[in-house]
Amino acid sequence: xxxxxxxxxxxxxxxxxxxxxxxxxxxxxxxxxxxxxxxxxxxxxxxxxxxxxxxxxxxxxxxxxxxxxxxxxxxxxxxxxxxxxxxxxxxxxxxxxxxxxxxxxxxxxxxxxxxxxxxxxxxxxxxxxxxxxxxxxxxxxxxxxxxxxxxxxxxxxxxxxxxxxxxxxxxxxxxxxxxxxxxxxxxxxxxxxxxxxxxxxxxxxxxxxxxxxxxxxxxxxxxxxxxxxxxxxxxxxxxxxxxxxx
Numbered sequence: 001x002x003x004x005x006x007x008x009x010x011x012x013x014x015x016x017x018x019x020x021x022x023x024x025x026x027x028x029x030x031x032x033x034x035x036x037x038x039x040x041x042x043x044x045x046x047x048x049x050x051x052x053x054x055x056x057x058x059x060x061x062x063x064x065x066x067x068x069x070x071x072x073x074x075x076x077x078x079x080x081x082x083x084x085x086x087x088x089x090x091x092x093x094x095x096x097x098x099x100x101x102x103x104x105x106x107x108x109x110x111x112x113x114x115x116x117x118x119x120x121x122x123x124x125x126x127x128x129x130x131x132x133x134x135x136x137x138x139x140x141x142x143x144x145x146x147x148x149x150x151x152x153x154x155x156x157x158x159x160x161x162x163x164x165x166x167x168x169x170x171x172x173x174x175x176x177x178x179x180x181x182x183x184x185x186x187x188x189x190x191x192x193x194x195x196x197x198x199x200x201x202x203x204x205x206x207x208x209x210x211x212x213x214x215x216x217x218x219x220x221x222x223x224x225x226x227x228x229x230x231x232x233x234x235x236x237x238x239x240x241x242x243x244x245x246x
Contacts, residue, residue: 004124005046005134008032009039009067010055010082015105019053019082022113023120036062040070043149047136048075048171051124054099056083056090068098074151074167076175076189078127080119097193100126131177131234138174141235144212144221146170153212165190166208169201173222173232182229205230 006028008019016032023030031046033039035058043049052071056064068079081094086104094102100123103116132138137154138146145154151167153160162170172181172189187196190204205224209216223231 003027003029004051005029005031005049006120007039007042007049007052009034009036009052009058009064011035011058012055015055015082015111018111019116022111022116026117026120028120034058036064036067036070039067043071045136046149047134047138048077048148050130050134051078051080051120051127053080053082053120056081056085056094065094065098072098072168074164075148075171076168078123080123082116128176130175131232132174140174140221143214146174155212160211162208162211165204166211169204169208170212170222170232173230177232178234180225180228180231184229186229 006023008016008023008030010016010019010032011034013034016034020030020032031042031049033042039052039054052068054064054068058064062070064081064083071077072079079099081091081099081102082105083090083094083102084105084107085091091102091104101119103119106112132140136147136149138148140146143156146152147154148167148171151162151164153162153170168190169186172186183198183201187198187201190196190201205222206216209219209222212221213219221232223233225231
């Protein structure tokens with residue numbers, strides 16, 4: 001089984017050390033960054049993690065919300081906010097806009113390790129196993145590889161640029177490879193804060209197929225499931241196990 005990779009983004013060296021120690025003991029592979037800018041550089045070098053644990057306030061540079069906006073513009077990596085900001089408005093904004101869960105850092109006590117691990121496992125279980133091995137460049141087959149952080153595909157070794165939305169759509173489909181994702185689910189994950197309609201989704205699917213399919217009229221990667229939605233096949237390079245999302 002592939003070791004799950006977790007990214008910690010926090011300006012506090014103490015917090016990074018404590019969270020890393022807890023996650024290491026639980027058997028996760030851990031990356032750490034002291035700022036949003038450093039975290040984006042890590043994504044470019046290492047690819048995408050299975051989960052990100054993100055602080056909100058990281059002066060003087062990019063805060064946690066800004067980092068999440070950039071990362072989630074081209075992926076659907078789940079986020080747990082871990083912050084000293086416990087005000088209701090901040091927590092609600094975090095959960096509504098970016099995060100699957102929100103943990104308030106203890107003000108005058110140790111990090112609650114068992115609670116952190118329980119929340120991490122809950123989010124990862126809810127999101128499902130990733131359908132392909134997460135590497136900086138994800139191999140689908142001999143013809144197609146995907147560089148999510150670089151927002152590009154390699155088609156017969158030829159680089160093809162992808163828009164952020166095309167990249168996120170591909171991420172969603174490959175996360176749940178072998179299972180049908182309904183159009184409603186895809187729209188909710190692609191546009192969590194906006195109202196969007198199926199025509200918008202169909203346009204992105206059409207454009208994505210033109211970039212990665214040998215014959216867009218007879219697709220072998222982005223498959224239409226009549227009356228339901230879309231699916232992505234499980235290829236030889238995959239580690240399938242994701243459950244269906246509705």
